[in-house]
Amino acid sequence: MNDSEATLQKNIPLAVMPPKRPKSRVIKEKEKKNETPDEGASESAHPEHIFPLVLTSVTQELFGCRADEDVTGENPYKLLRKEDIVQDMKTRAAVSDFSPVKHIVLEYPEDELLLVFDRDFTYGQCFYLVLTVEAKDNMMKSPAQADDDEEPMKDEEEHVMEPKTPESHPWISQGSEQEIEDESLTHARPRLRYKISPLMRHCGAPVCFSDGNDGYVECSSYEDKSFSITRMERDTSIQASRDTTHSSTQTLWKYPKNMCTQYEPREFSPEEKEHHLRSENLKNFITSVAIRFERSLQQNVISDVFCDDWTVLCEDDGVPTGKTETQLKEYQSFMDLHFSREKSISHVHWHPSISGVIAVAMTERLSLEERIDNSTKLLLNPSYILFWSFTDPINPQLQLECPEDVLCFQFCPSDPNIIAGGCINGQVVLWDISAHVERLQDTRSGGDNISNNLDKDDVIPVVRYCAVSGIENGHKAPVTDIQWLPETFELSRFGIPVENSSRICVQMVTCALDCCVLFWDLRLPRAVSQSLTDVKQKSEEKPPENPHGVPNTFKHLNLTWKPFIRVSLPKIGSTGEYSPLKFSFRDNTVDYITGDKPPQDAEREEVCGFAQLRVPSAKQQKPLENISTKLYVGTEDGELVYTDWKMEKDNDSGRLFSAKPTHQFLAHHTLVNTVSRSPFFKDIILTVGSFGFAIWKEGVMSGPILMSACSKVMCTIGHWSLTRPALFFIGKKDGTIEVWDLLQNTHEPSQTQNISTASITCIRSSSSCGKHHLLAVSDRIGTLHILQIPWTLRKSSNNEKKNVRKYFEKEEERLEYFEKRQIKHEKHKKEMEAEQLKKKTEPAVPLKPDEELEAEALKEYEQFLALEKIVLKNMGLLTDTIDQSDL
Amino acid sequence: MAEVDETMKRLQNQKGVQGIIIVNAEGIPIKSTLDNASTVQYAGNIHQLLMKARGIVRDIDPQNDLTFLRIRSKKNEVMIAPDKDYFLIVIQNPTE
Numbered sequence: 001m002n003d004s005e006a007t008l009q010k011n012i013p014l015a016v017m018p019p020k021r022p023k024s025r026v027i028k029e030k031e032k033k034n035e036t037p038d039e040g041a042s043e044s045a046h047p048e049h050i051f052p053l054v055l056t057s058v059t060q061e062l063f064g065c066r067a068d069e070d071v072t073g074e075n076p077y078k079l080l081r082k083e084d085i086v087q088d089m090k091t092r093a094a095v096s097d098f099s100p101v102k103h104i105v106l107e108y109p110e111d112e113l114l115l116v117f118d119r120d121f122t123y124g125q126c127f128y129l130v131l132t133v134e135a136k137d138n139m140m141k142s143p144a145q146a147d148d149d150e151e152p153m154k155d156e157e158e159h160v161m162e163p164k165t166p167e168s169h170p171w172i173s174q175g176s177e178q179e180i181e182d183e184s185l186t187h188a189r190p191r192l193r194y195k196i197s198p199l200m201r202h203c204g205a206p207v208c209f210s211d212g213n214d215g216y217v218e219c220s221s222y223e224d225k226s227f228s229i230t231r232m233e234r235d236t237s238i239q240a241s242r243d244t245t246h247s248s249t250q251t252l253w254k255y256p257k258n259m260c261t262q263y264e265p266r267e268f269s270p271e272e273k274e275h276h277l278r279s280e281n282l283k284n285f286i287t288s289v290a291i292r293f294e295r296s297l298q299q300n301v302i303s304d305v306f307c308d309d310w311t312v313l314c315e316d317d318g319v320p321t322g323k324t325e326t327q328l329k330e331y332q333s334f335m336d337l338h339f340s341r342e343k344s345i346s347h348v349h350w351h352p353s354i355s356g357v358i359a360v361a362m363t364e365r366l367s368l369e370e371r372i373d374n375s376t377k378l379l380l381n382p383s384y385i386l387f388w389s390f391t392d393p394i395n396p397q398l399q400l401e402c403p404e405d406v407l408c409f410q411f412c413p414s415d416p417n418i419i420a421g422g423c424i425n426g427q428v429v430l431w432d433i434s435a436h437v438e439r440l441q442d443t444r445s446g447g448d449n450i451s452n453n454l455d456k457d458d459v460i461p462v463v464r465y466c467a468v469s470g471i472e473n474g475h476k477a478p479v480t481d482i483q484w485l486p487e488t489f490e491l492s493r494f495g496i497p498v499e500n501s502s503r504i505c506v507q508m509v510t511c512a513l514d515c516c517v518l519f520w521d522l523r524l525p526r527a528v529s530q531s532l533t534d535v536k537q538k539s540e541e542k543p544p545e546n547p548h549g550v551p552n553t554f555k556h557l558n559l560t561w562k563p564f565i566r567v568s569l570p571k572i573g574s575t576g577e578y579s580p581l582k583f584s585f586r587d588n589t590v591d592y593i594t595g596d597k598p599p600q601d602a603e604r605e606e607v608c609g610f611a612q613l614r615v616p617s618a619k620q621q622k623p624l625e626n627i628s629t630k631l632y633v634g635t636e637d638g639e640l641v642y643t644d645w646k647m648e649k650d651n652d653s654g655r656l657f658s659a660k661p662t663h664q665f666l667a668h669h670t671l672v673n674t675v676s677r678s679p680f681f682k683d684i685i686l687t688v689g690s691f692g693f694a695i696w697k698e699g700v701m702s703g704p705i706l707m708s709a710c711s712k713v714m715c716t717i718g719h720w721s722l723t724r725p726a727l728f729f730i731g732k733k734d735g736t737i738e739v740w741d742l743l744q745n746t747h748e749p750s751q752t753q754n755i756s757t758a759s760i761t762c763i764r765s766s767s768s769c770g771k772h773h774l775l776a777v778s779d780r781i782g783t784l785h786i787l788q789i790p791w792t793l794r795k796s797s798n799n800e801k802k803n804v805r806k807y808f809e810k811e812e813e814r815l816e817y818f819e820k821r822q823i824k825h826e827k828h829k830k831e832m833e834a835e836q837l838k839k840k841t842e843p844a845v846p847l848k849p850d851e852e853l854e855a856e857a858l859k860e861y862e863q864f865l866a867l868e869k870i871v872l873k874n875m876g877l878l879t880d881t882i883d884q885s886d887l
Numbered sequence: 888m889a890e891v892d893e894t895m896k897r898l899q900n901q902k903g904v905q906g907i908i909i910v911n912a913e914g915i916p917i918k919s920t921l922d923n924a925s926t927v928q929y930a931g932n933i934h935q936l937l938m939k940a941r942g943i944v945r946d947i948d949p950q951n952d953l954t955f956l957r958i959r960s961k962k963n964e965v966m967i968a969p970d971k972d973y974f975l976i977v978i979q980n981p982t983e
Contacts, residue, residue: 265930265931266914266915267915267927268915277888277917277918278888281973282909282973283890283891285970285972285973285975286890286894286975287894290894292954293968293975293977296955297898297902297966297977300964300979301901301902307982
């Protein structure tokens with residue numbers, strides 16, 4: 001635009017003189033330029049690429065661009081060939097119109113130049129030549145565009161303007177910032193700072209204040225009523241905040257205090273009770289109320305209203321299906337090659353606390369003569385008690401060395417590490433295996449430890465006995481039975497049960513074929529304490545010798561041990577004594593006053609506390625009531641003897657002797673090999689003889705409540721089942737076991753099973769063996785069989801105990817009935833005999849002669865006839881006439 | 888006195904009776920065939936139960952009153968007969 005203005009001003013003709021032009025044309029041109037800025041910009045301006053040119057008519061005709069003929073205002077462009085122009089220049093040299101642009105034409109790169117007919121003389125000449133290629137292109141395009149633009153431009157104006165992205169423009173002030181600038185506070189000048197400080201000499205000097213009214217004028221503000229400015233606007237800031245209050249509290253501090261209360265129920269004094277009991281009120285109350293009670297009580301007895309018949313019915317048949325086996329299944333069997341050869345097992349006992357461990361006593365199978373013959377050999381082969389564990393069926397875990405063959409042994413109930421046994425020579429032996437308990441317990445855990453204990457397994461530990469009784473003091477015959485007294489009571493010297501303060505088993509009972517039952521105490525009697533102190537001193541001087549690695553538990557007893565009670569069994573009715581084989585006493589429990597029980601730790605303390613324990617003096621001990629001191633003893637001759645172990649003092653000699661047994665009964669005709677109490681009923685005893693068994697009830701003295709028929713095979717051992725009250729096992733000489741179920745059959749066993757080929761010597765069932773219920777059966781050839789008790793034989797039904805008890809009661813009643821009948825029968829018999837006797841001793845009646853007898857008979861007959869007549873007359877059936885005629 | 892004894896004896900001789908307790912209205916036992924500890928325990932507890940039971944009965948119908956209370960448990964049955972001034976407790980084991 002500026003250029004256009006500028007060029008207008010300098011519309012100075014160039015070297016080629018253009019014709020003068022009227023001003024109006026120039027104005028027109030200007031106007032035109034405004035319309036078509038594109039064309040105007042290129043035409044009016046005489047840019048470098050435009051060269052105004054005059055072409056003569058000759059040239060015009062030559063090039064075919066005659067004005068207004070070839071080229072018109074609409075079509076002003078004409079392309080001229082460069083060669084033609086050059087030709088023309090050559091031919092006409094200086095006259096050629098193109099001479100001024102000669103060099104340009106020659107330099108022109110392309111072949112054709114553009115000649116534009118300048119009708120309006122915009123560049124001052126009729127024609128102009130476009131000198132550059134670009135301009136030529138622009139020319140060619142722009143008019144085409146201009147032609148195109150003119151037409152559609154009108155159309156565009158009708159359409160909406162194309163949306164363009166807003167371009168940012170610099171901000172144009174409209175005047176709004178003035179207000180802000182007015183409001184804002186700016187410092188017009190920098191702040192002035194003054195620092196006022198007193199002179200140094202005044203610092204620290206004492207100050208003297210005084211009133212200073214003079215010398216200053218006060219101008220205080222006052223409110224002028226004539227002039228007031230109300231503040232129209234005010235700048236304040238507001239902040240919202242919550243209501244706050246300030247408050248405080250004080251709490252009471254309650255600190256914990258120990259408090260206790262004690263209460264007791266209200267009770268009446270005896271007088272008050274008496275008073276109440278005598279009152280009329282109570283009497284009436286009782287009498288009125290008793291009827292209700294009686295009715296209800298009887299109702300209950302008649303029928304149990306709440307009994308669920310359905311459940312009770314099914315429980316009896318509650319045998320889970322699938323468990324139909326009734327046979328004893330063999331679980332394991334133990335036989336040691338070294339020690340069990342040629343030997344028989346005399347006694348078997350499960351370890352009371354460690355499950356899976358069983359102890360077995362081996363004895364030689366020799367009769368007395370053979371023993372004497374082979375005595376030297378026997379001395380070299382000591383006998384052992386072997387401990388077997390289920391984890392190792394080949395090697396026994398522990399061996400207890402015995403001085404002689406042990407016929408019976410027992411674990412101490414309160415301390416399972418102590419074992420007492422009775423030998424064949426009458427000695428009583430004690431072992432302490434506490435050193436080896438871990439080994440036994442390890443084996444229980446199974447194979448895990450075996451690899452660790454390989455070195456241990458090579459040598460089976462042999463435990464020597466701790467103590468052995470003195471030979472002269474003990475039995476003089478093989479000890480056949482040994483049992484521990486429970487820890488609940490102990491016996492004094494007289495056999496009176498007294499309270500056991502130590503709460504551990506300290507006493508045991510043995511019996512042997514030498515006709516006595518001996519009571520042994522593990523503690524030293526007080527009388528010996530004197531000498532013991534000497535012994536103790538001796539032992540303290542030199543360290544206690546421990547040959548064979550024997551623990552010192554019972555060193556105080558070794559070889560000096562003697563029984564403190566000797567119960568002999570004199571025969572009732574005849575001289576001599578009973579020779580006991582087995583015995584059984586009642587397992588008594590004692591109620592403790594709870595305060596008296598000593599702390600357990602003190603008791604579980606060392607086992608060697610036995611050495612320190614002393615038999616307490618008789619005065620200190622408190623006798624206990626409710627303990628039965630009676631013993632059942634089975635003898636060699638087949639009798640069952642019931643005796644009391646309490647000793648009585650013979651007033652004459654001052655010696656203690658035992659009372660005669662109260663009862664004896666010849667139950668079996670050969671030796672009694674088992675006397676055992678039922679674990680469920682404390683008063684039921686099973687005795688087994690050679691040909692049968694018998695069941696006794698304590699207190700019933702007339703005979704056994706059940707006696708079995710004679711069996712073909714000899715019975716060797718009997719054992720109650722620990723889980724079923726009605727079941728017991730009988731071992732036989734041919735190696736079979738009979739299972740007797742009292743609720744099924746009493747005349748024959750419910751089951752028979754052959755276990756081994758040799759006779760059974762011992763049967764024991766275990767109570768603590770985990771989920772297996774096992775029966776240990778030992779036989780005469782030295783094998784120990786462990787059998788599993790099947791479900792039927794170990795699961796008791798609900799009412800089994802009740803039923804068995806009823807059965808026993810019934811049997812008892814039967815016995816009583818028989819007794820009574822017996823008595824009655826005897827009485828009757830006696831009466832019969834008396835009568836017969838009487839008859840015999842009466843004088844004979846004299847015989848009357850026959851005539852007299854006839855006369856008597858006739859007289860009777862006549863009397864009878866008279867009587868008949870009277871009767872008939874009275875009845876009105878007789879007619880006098882007939883009667884007289886008959887007569 | 889004799890009548891009381893006689894009645895008690897008669898009740899005691901019934902089958903399965905384990906104990907008899909005579910208690911006054913406040914729950915203090917007067918006479919009993921059981922040991923002291925059990926007596927006191929029974930008397931105290933049953934007294935409370937009795938009060939509650941009687942309260943229930945009279946609450947539902949004020950004209951009604953409790954005459955007899957039987958408590959059946961697994962092991963035995965306790966029978967209680969209340970009165971204005973006393974109550975009597977009998978413990979029986981019926982399934983023996």
